[in-house]
Amino acid sequence: MRSRPLGEGDRLLELFTREKGKLSAVAPGARKIKSRLAAGVDYFTCASLLLYKGKSLYTVTQLEIETTFQKISVNIEDYLYGMYFCELLGKLVQEGEPYPAIFNLLLDCWNFLDSGGIDREILARYYELRLLSLLGYHPHFKDCLHCGSSRGPFFWSDSSGGIFCKRCRPTNSAVFSISGGALAIANRLLNAPAALKLLNLRATAAQKKELLEFTHRFLLYWTDIGPLKGLSLLEKINTP
Ligand SMILES: [Zn+2]
Numbered sequence: 001m002r003s004r005p006l007g008e009g010d011r012l013l014e015l016f017t018r019e020k021g022k023l024s025a026v027a028p029g030a031r032k033i034k035s036r037l038a039a040g041v042d043y044f045t046c047a048s049l050l051l052y053k054g055k056s057l058y059t060v061t062q063l064e065i066e067t068t069f070q071k072i073s074v075n076i077e078d079y080l081y082g083m084y085f086c087e088l089l090g091k092l093v094q095e096g097e098p099y100p101a102i103f104n105l106l107l108d109c110w111n112f113l114d115s116g117g118i119d120r121e122i123l124a125r126y127y128e129l130r131l132l133s134l135l136g137y138h139p140h141f142k143d144c145l146h147c148g149s150s151r152g153p154f155f156w157s158d159s160s161g162g163i164f165c166k167r168c169r170p171t172n173s174a175v176f177s178i179s180g181g182a183l184a185i186a187n188r189l190l191n192a193p194a195a196l197k198l199l200n201l202r203a204t205a206a207q208k209k210e211l212l213e214f215t216h217r218f219l220l221y222w223t224d225i226g227p228l229k230g231l232s233l234l235e236k237i238n239t240p
Contacts, residue, residue: 003042026057044073044110046107071114072114081123082113087230088225091228102134102135105134132223139161140163141187143163155177161222216231
């Protein structure tokens with residue numbers, strides 16, 4: 001997820017592993033031209049690693065590449081989205097704790113970017129909502145939290161993490177109106193059984209803007225992650 005030079009020719013990596021979640025490891029000599037590890041420690045690479053556990057850090061001793069998502073690095077937008085997925089994940093998960101479902105989610109999303117033909121903004125909302133849900137922050141936008149009514153208009157409440165109908169909306173805390181169209185898309189992103197459904201999902205520019213604002217409100221309200229560098233870069237390139 002992250003890589004920086006260390007010492008003479010090593011790299012310090014932040015890895016996201018299926019078995020042990022996030023961990024830091026040194027890839028010795030990975031910056032040297034003839035290094036066997038160099039290619040495998042690139043971004044957007046899925047590899048099998050043999051790690052030696054030292055006192056404070058792991059060391060990569062062997063590496064076999066499973067998949068590389070090479071096309072992501074070629075297109076600047078794909079690259080920024082791919083890196084944003086890593087940044088968000090790195091901030092939300094604990095070191096040394098396994099999250100196999102999130103591991104699969106990241107691979108799925110990288111795969112979508114790599115294959116192309118997908119609306120990247122929708123993919124990013126899918127990733128954020130699913131990630132939050134897998135971490136236990138599951139927004140409720142199926143029906144009114146209070147009376148169960150499925151008739152709009154609806155109002156989102158940050159502190160409740162869900163929607164209310166017009167009659168039940170709380171008066172003592174902040175609520176924001178959210179359109180039926182945006183809600184339907186968010187619901188589908190969160191509950192679609194297969195990520196493949198994303199390919200057929202279409203949203204208007206206004207709905208995408210609404211979803212972006214809503215998802216980030218939710219993210220920043222419930223998690224304490226501070227500003228996201230990747231997100232502000234993406235906002236710059238997405239603003240016409
Ligand atoms: Zn209600």
